Amino acid sequence: MKKLYTVFAVALMSVLVSAEAFAEVTINEVMAKNGSTLATASGVKGIDWVEIRNTGSAAVDLAGWYLGNDPTKNTSKWPRIEGSCVVPANGYKIVWFDGDGLCTSWAADEAHVNANISTTAGKHTVFLADANGKIVEQIKVSPVIVAPAKAK
Numbered sequence: 001m002k003k004l005y006t007v008f009a010v011a012l013m014s015v016l017v018s019a020e021a022f023a024e025v026t027i028n029e030v031m032a033k034n035g036s037t038l039a040t041a042s043g044v045k046g047i048d049w050v051e052i053r054n055t056g057s058a059a060v061d062l063a064g065w066y067l068g069n070d071p072t073k074n075t076s077k078w079p080r081i082e083g084s085c086v087v088p089a090n091g092y093k094i095v096w097f098d099g100d101g102l103c104t105s106w107a108a109d110e111a112h113v114n115a116n117i118s119t120t121a122g123k124h125t126v127f128l129a130d131a132n133g134k135i136v137e138q139i140k141v142s143p144v145i146v147a148p149a150k151a152k
Contacts, residue, residue, distance in 0.1 A: 024056035
């Protein structure tokens with residue numbers, strides 16, 4: 001019986017550590033209308049992007065997570081993050097929003113989703129959700145006037 005309690009305690013600690021790590025991942029910056037700020041590894045410019053921040057002390061792998069532009073859609077329509085998306089401890093990771101298919105050659109370490117970010121007032125709400133569909137964070141995209149980035 002003592003062994004069963006030990007196994008349960010270890011499993012519970014593992015779940016708590018995982019939930020804590022997810023709580024430390026946030027949307028740090030949203031770039032719509034990316035004219036020249038960043039380019040993909042293959043040199044493609046003009047793709048929207050979102051910067052994810054990990055404030056925790058351990059790296060977080062967002063494989064299987066969702067990142068999209070409309071959290072009101074059915075979860076079966078949400079885009080999953082493709083490519084490698086490990087956000088380092090106390091670090092950042094760019095995830096490209098390439099709904100137009102501008103980039104046809106992604107590097108293995110480039111995370112991306114099949115979606116765009118509109119700068120039309122109120123049209124898109126960028127959101128991050130875990131692999132189970134629980135929304136971790138969402139940011140309503142404001143219309144772009146002069147500065148296209150929205151940072152925390």
